[in-house]
Amino acid sequence: MSDKYVLFTQDITMRFGGLNALDSVTIGLKKGELLAVVGPNGAGKTTFFNVVSGIYKPTSGTVWLKGKEITQKPPFLIARNGMVRTFQNLGIYDNLTVIESVCVAMHRKFLKNNLMKTLKGFLVPWDTNKPEAMTILEFIGGFKGIENELCINLPYGFQKYLEIARSLAMGPEVLLLDEPAAGLNQSEKTEISRIIKKIVSSGVSVMLIEHDIKMVSNISDRIVVLDYGKQIADGVPKDVICDPKVISAYIGKPVTSAEIEAGSGGCDPVTVSVQTGQAASADE
Ligand SMILES: Nc1ncnc2c1ncn2[C@@H]1O[C@H](COP(=O)(O)OP(=O)(O)OP(=O)(O)O)[C@@H](O)[C@H]1O
Numbered sequence: 576m577s578d579k580y581v582l583f584t585q586d587i588t589m590r591f592g593g594l595n596a597l598d599s600v601t602i603g604l605k606k607g608e609l610l611a612v613v614g615p616n617g618a619g620k621t622t623f624f625n626v627v628s629g630i631y632k633p634t635s636g637t638v639w640l641k642g643k644e645i646t647q648k649p650p651f652l653i654a655r656n657g658m659v660r661t662f663q664n665l666g667i668y669d670n671l672t673v674i675e676s677v678c679v680a681m682h683r684k685f686l687k688n689n690l691m692k693t694l695k696g697f698l699v700p701w702d703t704n705k706p707e708a709m710t711i712l713e714f715i716g717g718f719k720g721i722e723n724e725l726c727i728n729l730p731y732g733f734q735k736y737l738e739i740a741r742s743l744a745m746g747p748e749v750l751l752l753d754e755p756a757a758g759l760n761q762s763e764k765t766e767i768s769r770i771i772k773k774i775v776s777s778g779v780s781v782m783l784i785e786h787d788i789k790m791v792s793n794i795s796d797r798i799v800v801l802d803y804g805k806q807i808a809d810g811v812p813k814d815v816i817c818d819p820k821v822i823s824a825y826i827g828k829p830v831t832s833a834e835i836e837a838g839s840g841g842c843d844p845v846t847v848s849v850q851t852g853q854a855a856s857a858d859e
């Protein structure tokens with residue numbers, strides 16, 4: 576494994592009874608890269624995140640974070656070592672305000688794994704983190720004037736942006752985003768694309784699970800495609816979306832450059848050879 580990878584998995588297999596949810600998956604995330612992981616429902620994308628973030632122990636295979644093996648490490652230790660993830664379902668605290676929910680997420684990074692240190696962590700008032708939490712919300716953008724709103728009152732799109740803000744509060748070097756754009760409309764997808772690109776520009780390496788192939792083609796440096804737990808493609812967007820294996824397993828029909836541009840809502844389009852025919856949406 577070379578130094579250029581901040582996260583690397585070698586031959587990860589995850590078996591549930593007779594089902595191979597992941598079958599010898601080898602994926603490397605380069606420093607400063609935005610890597611998308613796509614594939615049909617049940618392809619193994621979330622399982623892959625669960626394995627690399629320590630929630631599942633793989634049946635076989637190895638995971639390295641910043642050159643250190645983390646395969647058997649617990650999730651809290653992996654998070655403290657710089658890899659943070661979001662979940663497919665929103666984990667927002669309804670009864671907290673926006674700023675409080677970011678402070679709580681930030682507070683977690685001070686908690687330690689032995690009792691005395693944990694108690695000490697709890698004794699630090701959570702709102703000492705408010706200025707840093709405000710900086711994160713300003714970085715994400717759009718929260719000015721609604722920092723003291725209850726999370727439950729936020730529009731769904733803002734709840735998704737807030738979830739990303741909360742993941743940044745943990746200070747990640749590697750960020751795993753599981754379908755951050757699920758359920759969003761086109762303008763919200765444009766906004767979340769902007770936020771993700773800004774995070775990558777700030778130096779965080781990002782792995783993104785997303786079903787909108789136009790969106791991922793637009794913003795990602797590279798795309799890995801999983802199908803029935805197997806890696807069927809790994810390359811730059813313009814090659815992957817034209818790969819017949821990917822079209823047949825997932826996309827359905829070729830995606831045109833015009834559709835990618837339109838789908839992105841204004842991000843820099845990737846250069847792809849224009850195909851005829853209507854693209855099928857890979858949205859859920
Ligand atoms: N804890 C588990 N026990 C048994 N089977 C599981 C478990 N977790 C995942 N699976 C199975 O593994 C396969 C891959 O699931 P996974 O959730 O990783 O898919 P996915 O690619 O994230 O799909 P989606 O796009 O719908 O989110 C599925 O067949 C799923 O039912």
Ligand SMILES: [Mg+2]
Nearest residue numbers: 620621622663
């Ligand atoms: Mg999933």
